Amino acid sequence: MANALLQAEEHVLSTLENDGTRRWLYPRLSAGPYWHARRIVGFLLIALFVALPHLQMRGKPMILLDITRREFTFFGFTFLPTDTLLLALFMICVFLAIFLLTALFGRVWCGWACPQTVYLEFVYRPIERLLMGTRGKGGVPSKAVPGWRRVVLYATYLVLSMLLAHTFLAYFVGVEALSRWVRQSPFEHPAPFLVMALTTGLMMFDFSFFREQLCLIACPYGRFQSVLLDRKSLIVAYDRNRGEPRGKLQKNLPIVDAPTGDCVDCGLCVKTCPTGIDIRNGLQMECIHCTQCMDACDAVMKRVQRPPGLIRYSSQDAIAGKPQRYLRPRVIIYPVLLTILLGIFVYNLSMKKSFDVTLLRNYGSPYTVGIDGQIENSLRIKLVNRLETPDEFEIRFLHPGNVMLDRDTAIVLAGRETRTEPILVTVPREEFTFGRLAAEIEIRSRSGDRRVVTCQLLGP
Ligand code: SF4
Ligand code: SF4
Secondary structure (H helix, E strand, O other): OHHHHHOOOOOOOOOEOOOOOEOOOOOOOOOOHHHHHHHHHHHHHHHHHHHHHHOEEOOEEOEEEEOOOOEEEEOOEEEOHHHHHHHHHHHHHHHHHHHHHHHHHOOHHHHHHOHHHHHHHHHHHHHHHHHHOEOOOOOOEOOOOOHHHHHHHHHHHHHHHHHHHHHHHHHHHOHHHHHHHHHOOHHHOHHHHHHHHHHHHHHHHHHHHHOHHHHHHHOOHHHHHHHHOOOOOOEEEEOHHHHOOOOOOOOOOOHHHOOOOOOOOOOHHHHOOOOOOOHHHOOOOOOOOOOHHHHHHHHHHHHOOOOOOOEEEEOHHHHOOOOOOOOOHHHHHHHHHHHHHHHHHHHHHHOOOOEEEEEEEOOOOOOEEOOOOOEEEEEEEEEEEOOOOOEEEEEEEEEOOOOEEOOOOOEEEOOOOEEEEEEEEEEOHHHOEOOEEEEEEEEEEOOOOEEEEEEEEEOO
16 A cells, blocks of 8 residues: 555656666667668777777877876877876867767767767677567567576676776776786786776676666766757757647548648657657657667658658757757857867977976075075976986076076986976075066976976075
């Protein structure tokens, strides 16, 4: 009785039964033109995902996210921990590009290119359908499946998940380290082995159990959909004006005389949906724009001799019969911002030298007066060797020329080393004007780079 009272009258979520248990989805395959196109794109992307960590640019991996060393390599350029601003700029550009793509083409990434969709729809689900069979043309597995098939299914999932985990890890540790670990015993590298085992477990969990829940619960992209899309963005949309009132086809009644709209209420668009929603209820957060309902409905329309496109790529405004405007504020603002920020990013990137330098004042009094009356400033110089090989740095004052440094030896740094060294600067008293002196310091590296930095020296 209590259970009955607690039960919702209708489905609250597409993947939840009325009593709160999970509603397992077995979407029916609609192998139409969009699915075929997505499959080609999907296989090309899988090849790209696998190849990317192996590809090199300027002698470095195309993508390497070395979290332990806090070094991130993209397209042959390595961002070091000192490049926070540059990395932030890069990430803002990526987000702006996503905003622009979504404003123009909706969730095209989710439906066509996200690894979750690509691997689930074109690798895991086909294997499941092959081994478990389906009832009729539906996606639900056959009733009587021999136990050994289940064993083979999960063994295949395990092998695939291990391969995926290795591909995934290659982005974080690089292919050299990974191939070394693969050839060694797990006891020689227990920590990486555990990471690999954990990643395999997560892949297994995701693709055999969690599935569409990742898009519905874990991924934030769908949640942002309402702010990233506007009424003119391209979406997968059901044409209500054409489809309603929906109704079953009546026998012996010519289609043209049917009192209903084009939707014959066959429900195939719902049965084929990998997130279990009914697109006829309008744009929903759960819709990943996979186009399966478009393929399903077009096939139905063909059978009932009605034009295709009852569910199609369109916009909310176009479906409502309003004129479609492609130029709108966000479609102008995003590219303008993106161009400006990309310009700043590329300029700063091109100005990067083989080392970074920061000049800081040391703690304590602003200056001291030496026994010969000269003024001493205590500074700290922070040097970052961006090269992977050792380098040597010489420091020299360009202005004023009569400065004395407490060191005449060069600073030697190992590859990728960061070091802060104190320097004591002695300047004749007459160089100061109102207690200040704008100094110019040159740092030359043995590798051939040169940087000039300015700093304020303080005096009486
Ligand atoms: S597949 Fe098309 S005809 Fe069938 S229920 Fe969906 S919208 Fe209606
Ligand atoms: S509603 Fe259509 S496009 Fe959206 S997720 Fe379902 S099948 Fe894919």
